[in-house]
Amino acid sequence: MIRQRLICDKRDIAGAALCSLVVCVSIWQLALPLSRNVQNATLARFHLASPSFALWALQQPIPTMYSFENRYWIIDEKASHGIQETKIVNHFPTRLITFGDNRYRLFKDGISKTVVVRSRYRGNERMTRCRALPNTNGGFTWESQQLSGDLVP
């Protein structure tokens, strides 16, 4: 009886590892709508507020493009109505402060800024107030604080 089979010189351990990684990530993704813990971990990831940087970094290869409803409010502390601008962004609402064109738009005048960001997913939400203050190096130092739901601007 002829036995046809795939014969290679060595077992494909790297392939099995990559396949296992993909399966684990897929299980994590499928658990997102079901598990409050997974939701909280991902919401914290979006707000740069994971318990440690290592835990946050471990989640970064997990695809989450255009996930959750992410909204930001730029707070004008001098104006009476308080809100200078509000918009929805696709993912990682903290990008407003850290990422290229928005960083330029927000901080080119060298004045401190307060931004509130909120991410919502299936009834679960996280809200963070980010305050960027000028520092001695000509840049800004950013402090963030988690807010409860009733502080929505």
Add this chain to the structure above:
Amino acid sequence: MNPLRHLQSDQCENRSQLTSEAISVYRIVAGCMVLGLIWKLPGFVFFYRVYEAIPIVDTFFPALLRADWFLALTYGMVVVLGCGVFVTRSRRYLVWQSILSCLALFCLCIHQGSYNDVTFMTAWWSSAWLAWYANRARHADTEALLHAGTFLANIIIAMILLGGGVGKWTAEYWSGNVLYEIYFVERDFWVFNLLRDNFSVDSQQAIAKWYSRMIVVLETGCFAALWCLPRRYGSLLAITVFTSIALFSNFYLFSVLLSPIGLATVGLFSAVAVGKSPICHEAVQENSILFTPQIASGSPFPQ
């Protein structure tokens, strides 16, 4: 001991270099990954200048992962190493190129100036696949390599699509509100300009709702389809879906989508018929009736 071992080592491919077919696949995947990074080079140069002029200190990130020079170094390293694959087929170079790219892209995924950019995440998965491919080329012939490579590429693509799909399983996307605000209100892109010029706000909101639902269903459905469909059809489906997402939403998305598009092309090279495993080196009969080892050659596409 397998009596074919010495025959295999004599007659199989020279594994210090990849075959023409194997290196073509590698170059397409790596080339798409690098092209995706270059796609955003003008924006990246501008961002780098902003980061230099307006440094932000968030102590959540280690100092190295806030440094502008490190951002530029890792980005440049991936692009330069990636260009190198077009001038050599040395497996040793490809192994180092893929591993270093994988490390550099991970740094870009966790850098303060680039963590939110999904381009680097999709490129990281491509580089992980390339690292596997370059290493595996030492132990498997082209046909088997492409067979396994297509499977891995397709499940990576399925996972990338699932990530987008699952994150949208929420009322705000099902109602279309999120995409309406992101795209329909003021995005300067041919599709949305056309819609704004020809439809009322109410009609645009209705279109946004069905557009959003279509994306949710498409991304989720493609996850399932890529696991179930024959590999070649799965690859064609992925290429079509990714290309249409960029063409109908935002050309900048090509920076994100070129990496998975490159991965999807692997399936087009797999010469294996639907549902049939490749015979890598030999057909083994009990009591050792030997066959000449088979090496895949010729056109990657079925005649």
